[in-house]
Amino acid sequence: SETVTATGLTDMYVKCGEIENGIVLFDAMLERDVVSWTGIIVGCGQNGRAKEAIRYFREMIGSGVEPNEVTFFGVLTACRHSGLVEQGRSVLESMRCEYGLEPCLEHYYCVVDLLGQAGRFQEAEELINKMPMEPDKTIWMSLLTACGTHNNAGLVTVIAEKLLKAFPEDPSVYTCLSNVYAMMGMWDRLSGVREAAKKLGAKESGLSWIEIGGTKV
Incomplete structure (x- = not known):
């Protein structure tokens, strides 16, 4: 059908980074289904066009087409990339309350990361505590990195x-910890992480050590 063909072409433009052509083609479509709406929303989000992604999301709802889990992930990703905290929180809330869809870890990750980037750590922790599933390492590492950026040593x-208890043998955890400790100048803790990683057999080249005065720390 014409809708399927146009959706495929729009998707091609978006994936090639030609978002303007994708938008022009989408806007010219006479009929749009959940796949075509979701495609343009995700595409705008991936190409730094968060406001357009949110606008299309609202237009989609106004047209009577119900969003699915992928649509919501696209909108939340757009919000995350552009730091739109309030919009992201509102979208996550509407997912369950208005559409009866249960957010998964990926949806929660977007909003936790948003809150962390904004330095709103209490809200991020509250959201994590309300999650119906256990947070994975990606969520914790995202918040950890944000703590490093905002110099929140206590929460680090x-x-x-939590990370070392839940993932004691995961090299990526040690990499993330080493980066944050170095960022914050927490050299004693960085040294401890390095020793622990060595005991696990983690290759030093896989960790982001830095040098101070010729000495690796």
């Missing part, structure tokens, strides 16, 4: 303990 220590 708390999250580090």
Whole structure:
């Protein structure tokens, strides 16, 4: 059908980074289904066009087409890339309350990352505590990195303990911890992480050590 063909072409433009052509083609479509709407929303989000992604999301709802889990992930990703905290929180809330869809870890990750980037750590922790599933390492590592950016040493220590307890043999956890400790100048803790990683057999080249005065820390 014409809708399927146009949707495929729009998707091609979006994936090639030609978002303007994708938007022009989408806007010219006479009929749009959930796949075509979701495609343009995800495409706008991936190409730094968060406001357009949100606009299309609202137009989609106004047209009577109900969004699915992928649509919501596309909108939340757009919000995350552009730091649109309030919009992201509102979209996540509407997912369950208005459409009866249960957010999965990927949806929660977007909003936790948003809150962390904004330095709103209490809200991020509250959201994690309300999640119906256990947070995975991606969520904790996202919040950990945000703590490093905002110099929140207290929460770094708390999250580090959670990560090391839940994922004691995961090299990526040690990499993330080493980066944050180095960022914050927490050299004693960085040294401890390095020693722990060595005991696990983690290759030093896989960790982001830095040098100070010719000495690796």
